Amino acid sequence: MKFEIGDKVVVRITNEEGEVVDIINDKMVMVDVRGVKFPAYVDQLDFPYFKRFTEKKLFPEKPKPKTYIDQVPKEKIRELPRREPNGVWITFIPRFETDEFGDDVVTLLKVHLHNQNDQGYQFTYHLNYFGNPEFELKNQVLAFQDFYIHDIAFEDLNDSPSYWFEFSLLSPDKKKADYFEASLKLKPKQLFAKIQEIREKGEPTFSYQLFKQYPDKVEEEKVELGKLAAAGFKMYEASKAKQHLPPARTVIDLHIEKLTDNWKNMSNGEILQLQVDEFEKYYELALAHYQPMLTVIHGVGSGRLRDEIHDILRHRKQVKYFVNQYHPSYGYGATEIYFQY
Known part of the structure; x- marks a missing residue:
C-alpha cells in the first residue's frame, strides 16, 4: 500500500491537496479535501512534496514596489457554477x-449519508436486524456534504438489515413538513448482486436515493362534525370509541375457504391479498383491545403467506416477538404474536 491514514496527498487531476482518512482496499483510499470526502484510486494521488518543492523559489525575489489602496483595481466578482440539487x-x-x-x-460495508441538496437536515438513523433495533444515531448533514454513519460487518448482511431515517430541516420552514421518514430494506441476494456488479464495472460505491426533494407541509382538511351528523354518520366520544369497535379475536384462521366461498375463481395474488387484509384487520383490532397475544393460522403450504405476515411483523413496533407454532390443532402452521404496549 502506497499511502497510510493521515498522509497528505495531491489529487493529480485537480492539483488539490487533501488527506487520506481511510483505506478502502489495496487500490483505493478515502480522501478528505476541504471537508469533502470521496473515494479515489491510489494511482490518481501523489505526495505533495514534489509540488511544494517546485513551487518554492530557490532565490528570493526582489521586493515589489508598494501599491496604495487607490491604485488597486476593483475585483470583478465571479459567480461560481451552481450545483443542481439531486436529493x-x-x-x-x-x-x-x-x-x-x-x-x-x-469484509465490511461503510455506510454514508450523502446530501446533494442545497439545504441541511437534522436526521435520526436506525439500523434494524430482523426488525430488531441494532444501532441508532442522531446528527445533522449540511448542504452538499457527505456524512459517515458507521460500518456493517459483511456477515451481518444475512440478517435482513433495514435502514430507517427521519429527517427535519435545519432551518425550519412553515411551508415544509415538520419531519419526513425514509427507509431502505435490501434482501441479501440484492446486496450481493450489487457488490458483484460494481466489482465488474470497477466502481467503488453503490447508492440508493432516499428522497429527491424535502416535502411540503400537507394541510389537514377540517371536518365539520355537524355536517357529518346531519348526513347520517354516527358520532361517538373518543373516550368511548373502544366499545363501538368490532369484537377482537385471539385466534384467526386465514385459510381461504374460511374467508370466502368464491375462492376457486380467484387468482393466487387475489387470494394472498384477501388473506393479508384479513390479518391486518384483526391485528389492528387486537391492538385496539390491548390483547396480550394473537394467534394467526396460515397453514403450511408454500410458506408465501407465512413469509408475508412475518415480514410485516418485523416492522411493527408493537410486536414484542413472534414464534412459529407447529401444533396439530393449528394444522402444523400458525404464528403466535406477543404484543408490548
Missing part, C-alpha cells in the same frame, strides 16, 4: 481484503 442518498462503500487464496473478499 439525499445512502451510499455503501465495500471494503475488500485479500484472503489466504489470493481472492478479494468483502
Whole structure:
C-alpha cells in the first residue's frame, strides 16, 4: 500500500491537496479535501512534496514596489457554477481484503449519508436486524456534504438489515413538513448482486436515493362534525370509541375457504391479498383491545403467506416477538404474536 491514514496527498487531476482518512482496499483510499470526502484510486494521488518543492523559489525575489489602496483595481466578482440539487442518498462503500487464496473478499460495508441538496437536515438513523433495533444515531448533514454513519460487518448482511431515517430541516420552514421518514430494506441476494456488479464495472460505491426533494407541509382538511351528523354518520366520544369497535379475536384462521366461498375463481395474488387484509384487520383490532397475544393460522403450504405476515411483523413496533407454532390443532402452521404496549 502506497499511502497510510493521515498522509497528505495531491489529487493529480485537480492539483488539490487533501488527506487520506481511510483505506478502502489495496487500490483505493478515502480522501478528505476541504471537508469533502470521496473515494479515489491510489494511482490518481501523489505526495505533495514534489509540488511544494517546485513551487518554492530557490532565490528570493526582489521586493515589489508598494501599491496604495487607490491604485488597486476593483475585483470583478465571479459567480461560481451552481450545483443542481439531486436529493439525499445512502451510499455503501465495500471494503475488500485479500484472503489466504489470493481472492478479494468483502469484509465490511461503510455506510454514508450523502446530501446533494442545497439545504441541511437534522436526521435520526436506525439500523434494524430482523426488525430488531441494532444501532441508532442522531446528527445533522449540511448542504452538499457527505456524512459517515458507521460500518456493517459483511456477515451481518444475512440478517435482513433495514435502514430507517427521519429527517427535519435545519432551518425550519412553515411551508415544509415538520419531519419526513425514509427507509431502505435490501434482501441479501440484492446486496450481493450489487457488490458483484460494481466489482465488474470497477466502481467503488453503490447508492440508493432516499428522497429527491424535502416535502411540503400537507394541510389537514377540517371536518365539520355537524355536517357529518346531519348526513347520517354516527358520532361517538373518543373516550368511548373502544366499545363501538368490532369484537377482537385471539385466534384467526386465514385459510381461504374460511374467508370466502368464491375462492376457486380467484387468482393466487387475489387470494394472498384477501388473506393479508384479513390479518391486518384483526391485528389492528387486537391492538385496539390491548390483547396480550394473537394467534394467526396460515397453514403450511408454500410458506408465501407465512413469509408475508412475518415480514410485516418485523416492522411493527408493537410486536414484542413472534414464534412459529407447529401444533396439530393449528394444522402444523400458525404464528403466535406477543404484543408490548
